[in-house]
Amino acid sequence: MTATAMRGPYLLALDQGTTSTRAIIFDRAARLVGSAQRELQQFYPHDGMVEHDPEHIWADTVAVIRKAIQRAGLEAADITAIGITNQRETTLVWDRRTGEPVHKAIVWQDRRTAAFCRQLQRSGLEPLVQERTGLLIDPYFCATKLVWILDHVEGTRARAERGELAFGTVDSFLLWRFTSGRVHKTDATNASRTMLFDIERQCWDDDLLEAFNIPPSLLPEVVDCAGEFGLTQRELFGSAIAIAGVAGDQQAATFGQACFEPGMLKSTYGTGCFALLNTGDKAVRSTNRLLTTVAYRLDGRPTFAIEGSIFVAGAALQWLRDELRMIWTAAESEAIAGSLPDSGGVYMVPAFTGLGAPYWDPDARGAIFGLTRDTNGRHLVRAALDAVAYQTADLTAAFAEDLRHAGLERQRADAPLVIRVDGGMVANNRLCQSLADYCACTIERPAVTETTALGAAFLAGLATGVYETKADIAAIWQRGAQFNPELDTDLRVAHLKGWHDAVSRVRSNSAEGL
Numbered sequence: 242m243t244a245t246a247m248r249g250p251y252l253l254a255l256d257q258g259t260t261s262t263r264a265i266i267f268d269r270a271a272r273l274v275g276s277a278q279r280e281l282q283q284f285y286p287h288d289g290m291v292e293h294d295p296e297h298i299w300a301d302t303v304a305v306i307r308k309a310i311q312r313a314g315l316e317a318a319d320i321t322a323i324g325i326t327n328q329r330e331t332t333l334v335w336d337r338r339t340g341e342p343v344h345k346a347i348v349w350q351d352r353r354t355a356a357f358c359r360q361l362q363r364s365g366l367e368p369l370v371q372e373r374t375g376l377l378i379d380p381y382f383c384a385t386k387l388v389w390i391l392d393h394v395e396g397t398r399a400r401a402e403r404g405e406l407a408f409g410t411v412d413s414f415l416l417w418r419f420t421s422g423r424v425h426k427t428d429a430t431n432a433s434r435t436m437l438f439d440i441e442r443q444c445w446d447d448d449l450l451e452a453f454n455i456p457p458s459l460l461p462e463v464v465d466c467a468g469e470f471g472l473t474q475r476e477l478f479g480s481a482i483a484i485a486g487v488a489g490d491q492q493a494a495t496f497g498q499a500c501f502e503p504g505m506l507k508s509t510y511g512t513g514c515f516a517l518l519n520t521g522d523k524a525v526r527s528t529n530r531l532l533t534t535v536a537y538r539l540d541g542r543p544t545f546a547i548e549g550s551i552f553v554a555g556a557a558l559q560w561l562r563d564e565l566r567m568i569w570t571a572a573e574s575e576a577i578a579g580s581l582p583d584s585g586g587v588y589m590v591p592a593f594t595g596l597g598a599p600y601w602d603p604d605a606r607g608a609i610f611g612l613t614r615d616t617n618g619r620h621l622v623r624a625a626l627d628a629v630a631y632q633t634a635d636l637t638a639a640f641a642e643d644l645r646h647a648g649l650e651r652q653r654a655d656a657p658l659v660i661r662v663d664g665g666m667v668a669n670n671r672l673c674q675s676l677a678d679y680c681a682c683t684i685e686r687p688a689v690t691e692t693t694a695l696g697a698a699f700l701a702g703l704a705t706g707v708y709e710t711k712a713d714i715a716a717i718w719q720r721g722a723q724f725n726p727e728l729d730t731d732l733r734v735a736h737l738k739g740w741h742d743a744v745s746r747v748r749s750n751s752a753e754g755l
């Protein structure tokens with residue numbers, strides 16, 4: 242269907258992700274009307290360091306929005322509102338007067354503060370961090386990255402103390418630029434990833450700010466995910482557009498998947514994998530080292546989630562493609578892996594940047610086990626896909642236990658756990674089947690798999706009356722495909738055991754195990 246055959250209102254989602262920046266325009270029924278995308282340059286200045294250029298992020302943002310509007314055959318005035326969604330935890334500091342960043346953005350994957358985090362753990366700060374923020378001490382989150390900038394970029398601490406600088410995640414930086422410095426805000430989901438935000442009281446935490454020695458004047462105001470975030474400067478797109486929604490990308494995907502009820506679970510498979518389980522108005526504390534986070538906040542009321550974050554999912558296939566040159570495209574992994582009954586006893590633990598949930602081991606490194614004389618490239622491809630499924634199975638086991646502890650078991654104990662999946666990898670049917678097999682649950686793939694962008698559009702639509710309630714949005718969500726477990730239970734148990742043996746051998750303290 243062409244844009245002209247469709248009718249407004251139109252919502253524009255800006256999805257600023259780790260590897261690319263996308264603008265997607267949806268109509269009210271979540272049909273895609275126009276889109277544009279730009280790859281984002283990655284900087285690896287040193288082992289374990291990952292940076293982005295904030296000026297690239299800004300230039301790409303403006304360019305993809307203009308292009309998407311043009312491709313949709315629309316004008317800025319036709320867009321009801323913009324929803325912003327972004328790679329989370331990536332940390333920026335800029336000058337309040339000029340808007341100029343003082344350093345490149347330090348990306349969520351960056352491990353430069355690993356030693357500092359170990360020192361903080363030894364100092365006994367972790368229980369306070371867990372209680373207030375729902376997080377664990379890890380280089381992943383903003384706080385230690387921000388401290389690094391204040392301590393390593395000459396003059397920044399003094400300038401911060403004089404109130405001259407602003408800190409924010411990518412959403413805040415974009416809001417600042419869109420509004421020419423008039424708005425310094427973030428939403429509660431992005432704030433909940435900083436390690437400085439009290440998720441129960443929904444405010445910045447003075448004790449943590451003091452412990453990290455962070456001047457409060459740096460911080461943005463924290464607001465709901467749907468509301469008034471200001472207008473884009475008129476010169477940018479021809480006329481001003483209202484910004485009416487903001488959420489971190491994994492939370493936006495949760496919203497785009499219409500996971501509005503406690504017990505609903507989504508898992509997104511891109512560079513990494515991030516699974517969020519809605520726990521309603523209760524901030525459930527994990528007994529399995531999962532994170533407690535804000536899923537979304539509307540009308541001042543937070544809805545919480547527990548989250549399992551896996552750092553490497555699709556990135557393992559990129560590695561097979563770019564470094565080992567075993568495949569030409571990630572997509573061909575489906576046929577290659579599907580040509581084998583299993584990985585032939587080969588296990589790949591893709592801990593390239595350490596292990597995330599539930600292990601949280603920044604010093605673990607990747608390994609391949611079980612090689613024999615007849616192992617070939619196809620086994621490695623299968624092992625890479627299976628590793629994504631095994632890691633998800635670790636998360637679902639942890640989710641199930643946490644729910645039991647919290648007395649939040651699914652409404653019907655005999656109903657299979659359902660995971661709504663999305664992200665670039667889930668085009669792969671072999672992966673979806675392995676997810677169903679190893680997690681022993683039903684996998685639902687929506688008709689629209691751009692759920693991150695869709696979630697941001699939904700939030701902007703809620704704020705502007707395009708949708709009246711979340712129920713309107715839930716009615717739009719449609720299943721595209723379903724996968725059910727087919728693997729024999731004994732094989733499932735044996736393969737998971739093989740995986741856990743492999744994981745225990747890459748742990749930096751291998752005695753710890755799971």
Ligand SMILES: Nc1ncnc2c1ncn2[C@@H]1O[C@H](COP(=O)(O)OP(=O)(O)O)[C@@H](O)[C@H]1O
Nearest residue numbers: 258260511512555556558571572664665666669
């Ligand atoms: N058909 C496929 N099978 C397996 N992996 C895929 C497939 N298509 C894309 N990928 C992987 O998905 C990732 C891209 O997904 P995307 O959601 O765009 O990621 P991100 O938002 O993290 O940049 C890449 O790592 C790529 O290797």
Ligand SMILES: O=P(O)(O)OC[C@H](O)CO
Nearest residue numbers: 258259328329349511512
């Ligand atoms: O940009 P993505 O899709 O790789 O997501 C990154 C996450 O938000 C990191 O927490």
